[in-house]
Amino acid sequence: MVPIRRRRRVPSRSAIVVSLLFLTLGLAGVMAYQAWDATRSHERIAKETLEGHALSSAWLLTSAIGRDLYDEVLRKGLDASHKAVTSYPDAPLPPFKSFEKLLGDFIWSFPDAEFDFLFRMDFRKGKLEFRGNDPPVGEAQEWLKVFLKELATAGSEGKKAPPAGIRIHGLPSEERILVYGIMSDPASGERFAFGFQTDLVPVKAIVEQVAKGTPLLPPALTGTADQSKLLSFTVSVPSGRAVYSSVPQYPVGIRGEDTVEPWLGALTGAVHINPDAIDRLVIGGLPKSRLPTILGLLALTSAMVLVAVFQLRREQELSLLRTDFVSSVSHQLRTPLAQIRMFGETLLLGRVRSEEEERRSLEIIVKEAQSLTHQVDNVLHFSRAQRGEVALSLQKTALAPLVSEVLESFGPLAQAQGCRVEASLDDALEAWVDPGAFRQILLNLLENAVKYGPANQIVDVRLRKGAAGTVQLLVEDEGKGIPADERADIFAPYSRLERDRDSGVAGSGIGLAVVKELARRQGGSVRVEDSVSGGARFIVAFPRDAGSDD
Structure with a gap:
């Protein structure tokens, strides 16, 4: 009688994923403790610094x-x-x-x-x-x-x-x-x-x-x-x-x-x-107790682990989304990721020679992380627009504070390129816009100006009243400008100027497409013209009131 070979039972993929999720929960607990301990240490050092x-x-x-x-x-x-x-x-x-x-x-x-x-x-x-x-x-x-x-x-x-x-x-x-x-x-x-x-x-x-x-x-x-x-x-x-x-x-x-x-x-x-x-005298400020927040996040992580067990069926959809993201912007992520990794490994291995070098390394990591965040937001806006899933919440909004907020966050990125951003804002101007979409439009235009403009240039940002009940946002650089015969094409998805196709400047070709789509969905428009300095001047018009158009 020939013995029957039992087939080796292979653990299900779900069981492996669940095990990994619970392992993640344990790691989250360890990280929560480390974060609490780091906060306590930071508070002590901050107080000593202030006393000094x-x-x-x-x-x-x-x-x-x-x-x-x-x-x-x-x-x-x-x-x-x-x-x-x-x-x-x-x-x-x-x-x-x-x-x-x-x-x-x-x-x-x-x-x-x-x-x-x-x-x-x-x-x-x-x-x-x-x-x-x-x-x-x-x-x-x-x-x-x-x-x-x-x-x-x-x-x-x-x-x-x-x-x-x-x-x-x-x-x-x-x-x-x-x-x-x-x-x-x-x-x-x-x-x-x-x-x-x-x-x-x-x-x-x-x-x-x-x-x-x-x-x-x-x-x-x-x-x-x-x-x-x-x-x-x-x-x-x-x-x-x-x-x-x-x-x-x-x-x-x-x-x-x-x-x-x-x-x-x-x-x-x-x-x-x-x-x-x-906050001015101590980098990072004097931290407050974050124990309740840490415990809340740990509890939320536990809940997310339980929910994730029932969401494994979405694995294929998430994988498809991830593949689409990588294929679209991977070439723009290499430089910031390399910077983050290099300075992260420098800090991890303790190769910094002074507190100043450590602070500078952390600033570079934060700057590159902001760049990555902007790229991800850009791709998400573009992807949603292509699927017709953009949901905006239009409201009467004062534009000057929004512009100032964006310029403050964009400042380190501009300084890293040797550029200076100057603003001329009218505090009384209001428009019917979605604040988040407005921020994305301005960020895309600023990034475009810094990326394709010369070093040490001045990027000018202005707000002014436009014709027919509109408010105009102007972003002007000192670059080479946009050729007249290509101005109609630069707002199309994946479009780039002929002179930039073979240059070393990385670009996905979707930034201005996102600007045009978000402006259109807010009842506005966008156009480009030559600036006084010979660069490009982008003008985005927004309606001042609900139901008006440009």
Whole structure:
């Protein structure tokens, strides 16, 4: 009896697909965890970066204040004081009016300052002399004697004591500036102290000067943004009272603080970062918790897996669509895909040498991804138009914001080609259009202008009123223009100019066909003419109201 060979059972394709789908679900769970962990890490790094900006800004603020206090108050004031107290070494101090004349440049810089007195103290004799409108008496005079003796004692004992300085003292709201210096008489070698006291006007004036003229954040980071919109700061005297606060003041959150050298007044500068400026100061912004979103996406993925089990019958249809897509635009996808792969592998293998190179690589990946997205959208619009499945939602729409939005997203692609896009928009113009279709039209025209125009050209985008109740969108380049005998053909599917057929410029020939079809379905039209510069000027007309035509 011949044994019967059992046929090996081959697993069904559906079972394999289902297994792969559940494997995908498991991978999605792992990726969700990684995304959550990356978000948490990004948040920590972003906060550290902002705190670093705040600390750096506080340091720049106090450094600038300290520098100007030294130059404008300490050095100029002590020069005048030294001349006054050493003119007659063994004689009484000169009249206070003489001292005010010697101050010269100091008074010119701070005309509103009120000077209390000039002083000189002989440490050997213990004699303290004053000239001025408001000399200290009682406890105030004793405090000054003790303070000066402590400075002299610290210097004679070899302790670190600066030979000159600024001391801010007094009750809150009544603080005064004491400018002092300690020197030795060249003839006798005896040490003596000298200086003067004034109000806080010089400090306030210097802080205001620093606030107006000192950038506290790197210009490369802030660009042309107003500093007051990015941060606020407060400068306080040692008692804690604020003597200057920038306007507006932002809530305490991310904060940095630094203090001027004690011998220059020990002023404290506190910087607060504007919470609304985080996106400008930190690449990617300060991320919010995305755990609910991640969990929701994971749940959605699970549901999609279950639905996909019952959608296997559509495999043939999807495969046909995929084949059609590849055959139509594969040659346009090679360059961006190669760029994305190259820079992705560079990042994956850790071959970047600095954070700047890493950021640049990511920017290139995003730019090329945007290019791919545009190509895919173009093909989809064309395919739907060919099947008569274009569904537009026409509505009264302000066109200027739509144009600005498209130009902002297209900016990196234009810059990569060395082009600059300039816009002249009338904010009052409205038209009866589908916003998505309008964006696609403008994107196609911009891509055409950049692709076929010269490097460093200016692409001009304008909105203007047209004839017979229409609004016109104009896109003008500085390229070679469109020959008159080919203008009627360029809007046909798969059509390209004769001069571009054998050029190295890639093109599918469907961009302008999509423009014409979308314009027609919105009740508009499109035409091309020569521009002033010799390039091409595309004019797309849209109806201003429902039911009107061009």
